Structures are given as structure tokens and as C-alpha cells.
Amino acid sequence: MQDNASHSPAAITGVILAGGEGRRMGGADKGLLLLDGRPLVQRVLERLLPQVDAVLISANRNLEHYAGFGCRVVTDITPGFAGPLAGLQAAMARADTPLLLSAPCDSPLLPADLAARMRAALIDAGAELAVPRAGGRVHRAFCLVRRDLLPRLDAFLAGGDRRLGLWHETLHVVEVDFEDRAAAFANLNSMDELDCVAAGRRVAGLA
Secondary structure, eight states, X not given: OOOOOOOOTTOEEEEEEOOSOOGGGTTOOGGGOEETTEEHHHHHHHHHGGGSSEEEEEOSSOHHHHHTTTSEEEOXXXXXXXXXXXXXXXXXXXXXXXXXXXXXXTOTTOOTTHHHHHHHHHHHHTOSEEEEEETTEEOTTSEEEEGGGHHHHHHHHHTXXXXXXXXXXXXXXXXXXXXXXXXXXXXXXXXXXXXXXXTTOOBTTBO
């Protein structure tokens, strides 16, 4: 994969968040779990890559395996598996574009127009961060953020908090309506859900 990131004010680096401990999956590296024979991270990458200028994978284990997907792999700066904000921080510190779009590795049906709609809303609102609203709630692990917010994220994490919602409260955030694509934000949080999806049964909005 070529890194075609540009310095355009609207250029976006995608970051796939795969650095968690997988506690609800028995400690498994969730991004590498297979769905119909393909790793979840590969499915997310295939949907995200056409929408952005470059993709990073945030991971803290199995780094060589993740590198095999053709993307630059970044590890957390903040120690101790500090959650999605730590993955976002690592990507913001290493990206070359003004904007970053995060997506969790366990949401294999993310919308094909996610980046375009999030960027349009961010620019129209003059916001610092955009998040999708679908299915009656905000999906905070998906966010489009301005990279120049990195010093503020560094300070927030250095203060000891890890909560996405609390950090968002410190920013000018625009919520982007994706009610027409609510099922696209469903994530797989257990082995049972993964098995059900693989078997073609409906679970958590996925068919």
C-alpha cells in the first residue's frame, strides 16, 4: 500500500483501533479474530481505505502480523492499555494529515461514506471533532478529529483520565446524523456475537 497522504487541509488519515486487551473476548487480540475466514481488521481496512488518504493501525500486540496488512502500525505512547484515546493519541502523533478518522477494529460494516459525511459536518460547523449519531446514541470510538488537538489530548491523558466522553466534553463537537445507517456501527463484543455473525444470524443489528 502506498502512503498517499497529502497536506491538504481536508486530507484524512484513518486509524483502526486494535490496541485493546480484548477482555470481553477472553484476552484475544480482537482485530485478528476471523469472520468468514478474514480478520476483522482486514474487513475494516477494506471499508476505510478508499475513503481516506492513508491508514494507520493502532496495535499493542502481534505487531508483525498487523504490519502484514500493508499499513504503518503505531503503538500506544501512554502505557497500560489505556483505551481508544491512547490509540488515537499515538496516531495523531505520527500522522501527516490535518485530520484523523478513527474506527474500531470490531465494526466490520462501517459506512462507505463515513469520512465524507463526517468531514462535511466538521467543516460546516467549524468544529474540532465530529462523531456519528445512529441508533439513538453517539458512537464515540468513531471520530474525525483535528490533529492539532494533540497537545490537549496529551494533557488530558497525562491527568489520568481515559474516558472518550469526558474528553469530548472539553471540545467543540458536532454530532453527525447516520440514523439511515444505524446497523453499520454495530460492533462485535463477544465470541458469541462473532459466531452468530459468521453463521449468518442477526445480532446487534448485523445480519
